[in-house]
Amino acid sequence: MGAMRYTEEAFVTPGPFSFQDGELSLSKQTPLYATHVAAGAKLVDFAGWDMPIHYGSQLEEHKLVRADAGMFDVSHMLPVDVEGAGAQDFLRRLLANNIDKLKEPGRALYSCMLNERGGVVDDLITYFFSPAQLPPFYRIVVNASTADKDIAWMRKQAAAMPGGGNVTITARRDFAMIAVQGPQARTKVWAALPGSQAVSEPLKYFQAVQFNDITLCRTGYTGEDGFELIVPTPRVVEIWNALAAAGVKPAGLGARDTLRLEAGMNLYGQDMDDNVGPLESGLAWTVDFNEGRDFVGRAALEAAPPARALVGIVLEDRGVLRSHMQVFTDEGGFGETTSGSFAPSMNASIAFARVPASVSIGDVVHVDIRGKQLKARVVKTPFVRHGKVLV
């Protein structure tokens, strides 16, 4: 057997050196690291963090989330608080989606943060909170791989505004995060956290509520129902163990990747990056051009209509699609897969492919796999949602 190829790059990129507790360490660890080791997790480097890729079988973890519930340690992601009198105006400028949509406290918004060239600095979720007796604020959850870059970018944009934007931008490494996902996720969270059902059952998708010191967000990255929990770091092991006692099994980043791909959700760094904009990444629905709002990257997006589109493809021949495979259209056009995998819920292989914008749903394309041209069909994403295959 030769060296293993195609392992998603994000899992093998060597992490930066970092100092923890005064010790030089090769990679960072979440507060749940020892818990994962004790559970027999296989750990890999993900964006500089030692993270569980699976706890035995990636396939079983994937299927458990589709059928029941699973929990993911996502503490490598970073909450960033934006507060101050200028916070709303700052985010109107910073984000491609319109922060004004967050009219009531507890609402959340998915958006890209663009650079001046219209490329994606990061994709993120912004929550609006207004606690009693405290000033309202926004909490933005950003990707681990881009966290340092994101904060620097936010501060640079604030500094360019009059009065420094009148905002304070604070990285919140004092929080850890657990995503509990699956059709039984909410019920099991309620069992693990007595008293939480009353406040969180009324939540709609993309809404959040505070329960004691835990923020319960009805969001996720799997295409299933569930919560993402933002918790104080010293409490995360206790909460993880309470969830385990309520019957929630852990799932690794491997299952998280196949779940999000089936759910038609982009992964930053693979499906879009600093050099590829949202309109060529299937994210036009997140860009709000209304009201003449002057957000960073708008001029570049308007100056260059998208020539390419990100589409979903299903392989009709036998094989496994991976990222960076060449795609050929019937009209003689070229493209490339950005994320690809075996899809456990479909028993088939699927991918996102960036292709000429003229490609339509239903078209047949061919993908080069080890020199063979294999047939694939262009489909509407998501591939899978709420346990059902849609393509």
Next chain:
Amino acid sequence: MSVPANLRYTESHEWVRKEPDGTVTIGITDHAQNALGDIVFLELPEAGREVAAREEVAVVESVKAASDIYAPIAGEIVAANTDAIDTPESVNTDAYAAWLFKIKPANLDDIDALLTADAYKAVIDAA
């Protein structure tokens, strides 16, 4: 990880079994299937193909990775395990039962140059 004493091995994690009919049967080791994780696809060689030692002849793909499989010795491919193609997960269940292909060796003595179980154990312990 299981390393049966009656088989020969390669440093690239193939196992090799000498058959009474003068052919050899080849698969991947328990260590290899564990490193790959859940196996979902096999691409196996056609019978009749002449292969050189160390030539890439098959591909095993798991959910997360793909890996080439080499011919441990030179010879002619005489069979591929089509049952395993339909049930790739059988390689995870029992890597020594779910063989991949059979070779009629150009020189049967080539097998003796492959690793013994003890030598292969040393290879995986050092990894």
